[in-house]
Amino acid sequence: MAAAGETRCGLVAVVGAPNAGKSTLVNALAGTKVTIVSPKPQTTRFRIRAVVMHQAAQIVLVDTPGIFTPRRRLDRAMVAAAWGGAQDADLTLLIVDARAGITESVRAICDRLAKVRRPVWLALNKVDLIEPPRLLPLAAELNALLPIAETFMISAEKQRGLDRLLARLAEAMPPGPYLFPEDELSDLPNRMLAAEIVREQILRQTHQEVPHHTTVETESWQERPDGSVRIDCTIYVGRPSQKAILIGDAGARVKAIGAGARRELTALLERRVHLFLNVKDRPGWDEETGRIRALGLEQDE
Numbered sequence: 001m002a003a004a005g006e007t008r009c010g011l012v013a014v015v016g017a018p019n020a021g022k023s024t025l026v027n028a029l030a031g032t033k034v035t036i037v038s039p040k041p042q043t044t045r046f047r048i049r050a051v052v053m054h055q056a057a058q059i060v061l062v063d064t065p066g067i068f069t070p071r072r073r074l075d076r077a078m079v080a081a082a083w084g085g086a087q088d089a090d091l092t093l094l095i096v097d098a099r100a101g102i103t104e105s106v107r108a109i110c111d112r113l114a115k116v117r118r119p120v121w122l123a124l125n126k127v128d129l130i131e132p133p134r135l136l137p138l139a140a141e142l143n144a145l146l147p148i149a150e151t152f153m154i155s156a157e158k159q160r161g162l163d164r165l166l167a168r169l170a171e172a173m174p175p176g177p178y179l180f181p182e183d184e185l186s187d188l189p190n191r192m193l194a195a196e197i198v199r200e201q202i203l204r205q206t207h208q209e210v211p212h213h214t215t216v217e218t219e220s221w222q223e224r225p226d227g228s229v230r231i232d233c234t235i236y237v238g239r240p241s242q243k244a245i246l247i248g249d250a251g252a253r254v255k256a257i258g259a260g261a262r263r264e265l266t267a268l269l270e271r272r273v274h275l276f277l278n279v280k281d282r283p284g285w286d287e288e289t290g291r292i293r294a295l296g297l298e299q300d301e
């Protein structure tokens, strides 16, 4: 454990076009499955994606929702609130799919980022898929769109170039106390994991009918003496009609979601899992400004 005064801690906003490989990279850095990795664009809606410890540095990887959908203001707000006084991330890590190159959405993101006064680091991802000579010109082209402080060539999937990236991120974090106490950290990934696995099952089993207004939170995580774990998750939906869809006839759908999630969690955690799901509606939850204010959370850019 690091002594007080020696720790570093910061927020890294992970930004990139859909399918750039953000989730794959975060998972590789965190060393555990904490986000949804899916070939479908825009499935990610995590606020805090992962908390990575590296050499007395706590690196909090967050999304910058709002780049595509301003609707998700609360996502940003929660991060800002968690961070206390700090307004924003310490640096932005821009992930670009090197094979896809500078697409329209990459261009749009660069435009946005160029206006934000915080360092931008570039990770050219999927370098396993392209010829190395194409990388430098691509990096140069991106640098012409916005000033890039550091560039990394990586393959998130093949885990190439990640050690250097992680080491540099750790060094770049400002000195300060950890945002998440170390003794809570061990549970955090599990809670995040459980919530994401449930959300993944919702996406799979409701086929677009519900998911975009859905959030899942792990309310409690209790270790049992027999080695099993009891997990209680709440699924929040935006409208009562969605609640009905999620619950299904006589609870059939939520049961199926629970069964699927429990199976996956059992396999991942390698222990018996008792999973309890609760569906609640929280109308306008991720949009309603008044509520954000009431919570005293940050909400502007």
Ligand SMILES: Nc1nc2c(ncn2[C@@H]2O[C@H](COP(=O)(O)OP(=O)(O)OP(=O)(O)O)[C@@H](O)[C@H]2O)c(=O)[nH]1
Residues within 6 Å of the ligand: 016, 017, 018, 019, 020, 021, 022, 023, 024, 025, 036, 037, 038, 039, 040, 041, 042, 043, 044, 125, 126, 127, 128, 129, 154, 155, 156, 157, 158
């Ligand atoms: N070959 C190769 N494929 C990769 C690499 N990194 C990610 N992928 C693949 O690219 C696809 C998209 O990856 P994700 O991590 O889901 O991308 P994302 O940016 O999180 O996507 P959204 O959450 O939809 O915004 C997946 O099929 C990954 O397996 C890589 O380094 N090399």
